[in-house]
Amino acid sequence: MKKLTTFLCVAAACGSFSAQTLIQAYKNRADLVSQTNITTNLQEFANLGVKTSGSVNNANTLTWIKNKYTSYGYTASQIVENPFTFGSTSTKNLVITKTGTLYPDKYVIICGHFDTVTGPGVNDNGSGTSAILEAARILKDVPTEYSIKFIHFSGEEQGLYGSSYYANNVAFQSGVKKLDIKLVFNLDQVGGKLGNTNNKIICERDTGGQSGNNATSNTMTQQLATCTTLYSPLQTSIASAYSSDYMPFEQKGYVITGFYESTRSYTEHTVNDTFANVDPVYVFKVAKAAVGAMQHFATASTTVSAAKESPAKSLETVKLYPNPVKDILTVELPDSKIKTFTVEITDLAGNPLLKEENQARINISRIANGIYLCTVKAEGSNITRKIIIEK
Structure with a gap:
């Protein structure tokens, strides 16, 4: 307040x-x-x-x-x-x-x-x-x-x-x-x-x-x-x-x-x-x-962990563009070695609207204008971002 x-x-x-x-x-x-x-x-x-x-x-x-x-x-x-x-x-x-x-x-x-x-x-x-x-x-x-x-x-x-x-x-x-x-x-x-x-x-x-x-x-x-x-x-x-x-x-x-x-x-x-x-x-x-x-x-410990970066961390830098998007949403993964992934789009209540496998360019032209959630899943981890569809 x-x-x-x-x-x-x-x-x-x-x-x-x-x-x-x-x-x-x-x-x-x-x-x-x-x-x-x-x-x-x-x-x-x-x-x-x-x-x-x-x-x-x-x-x-x-x-x-x-x-x-x-x-x-x-x-x-x-x-x-x-x-x-x-x-x-x-x-x-x-x-x-x-x-x-x-x-x-x-x-x-x-x-x-x-x-x-x-x-x-x-x-x-x-x-x-x-x-x-x-x-x-x-x-x-x-x-x-x-x-x-x-x-x-x-x-x-x-x-x-x-x-x-x-x-x-x-x-x-x-x-x-x-x-x-x-x-x-x-x-x-x-x-x-x-x-x-x-x-x-x-x-x-x-x-x-x-x-x-x-x-x-x-x-x-x-x-x-x-x-x-x-x-x-x-x-x-x-x-x-x-x-x-x-x-x-x-x-x-x-x-x-x-x-x-x-x-x-x-x-x-x-x-x-x-x-x-x-x-x-x-x-x-x-x-x-x-x-x-x-x-x-x-004053936390300054010991650096030897653990390798997890897939969940690496997915944090995934890029979704353009946003707002009109027809085609591009998914740019942070690691070119990731070949198997899923892209899911839901409404804000979590209702599924679209799901694509291993596709970096997603056609969203059939989805109405609004705000949605886009989840990218790969290697046992996932990341969710908001996208805006404006036509």
Whole structure:
């Protein structure tokens, strides 16, 4: 949730610090972000409907997120439901903790809200939710010196209730700091709108509130921007943090930073915040940046895995063009050695419309104008991209 009436932008181009250089192990892990996983997460989030705090859909979404962590191998002792009430509404945050090797009691928090209003909220904030899930999947077994908390807040849209409850009742208790938090990194509305030029992300820094944490926030945000350019194809700009789940932490004196889309989608809080309108490729790039940054902030192992690139990773660079397409869709595989592959086109609900084997040029002239999913399968892996048909 972002309220423009209180937003003062201090955008600036952002460069690298000489102290930060590319770490190959970090890049290898950032490159494990899967476009298919991101697209699937966004689709499934959309299918869960409007997720108003306290509703059945909201509770079902928390269960869906929880099941994702279980499927990644996180144990019951790492996954905690954090119930709270505001007014007559009862809902829950979800907190997953990965213990650090050197500083187990000092935390880097990566967070975003999953509640929505009006529409299914695929951009605001299924996008942040999907990126956090992918970061959690990839970092599950990666040693980090600092502990990591992956937090999914509810109650954000009604007034930051979930993050306020956590900051005031878990991080702080009776006015005493209970959690030693190195950084709170918030992802809110990072999905863009399909058709926009989505090649930049805003890195958000603290410029108000408690002035004592502003300088460190600025340093961390500059580091976030540098990580973004090192581990993703995104460009960056710097702007003020405002009106999202990092703010209750800022008010307690913690250091904050965040990601927010650069080219505004303006679908938030409307019925148009749907899977059809979000840009999954942009979310994929944001997730790569987040994985790189989290390794930097939590000081991950720099040991380079000897494992070879998997087919799933190599398929991430498959090209589908032109897009929008009129009659013939060209599929360009990243490896010329791949001779056996399948191309499937479905509608956004997953209903099959076309399937071709080993054909790099696909005739889609019989399919009506609209937005569809194109899945390329090869060597036991697959990748899904959105395509637009316009005649």
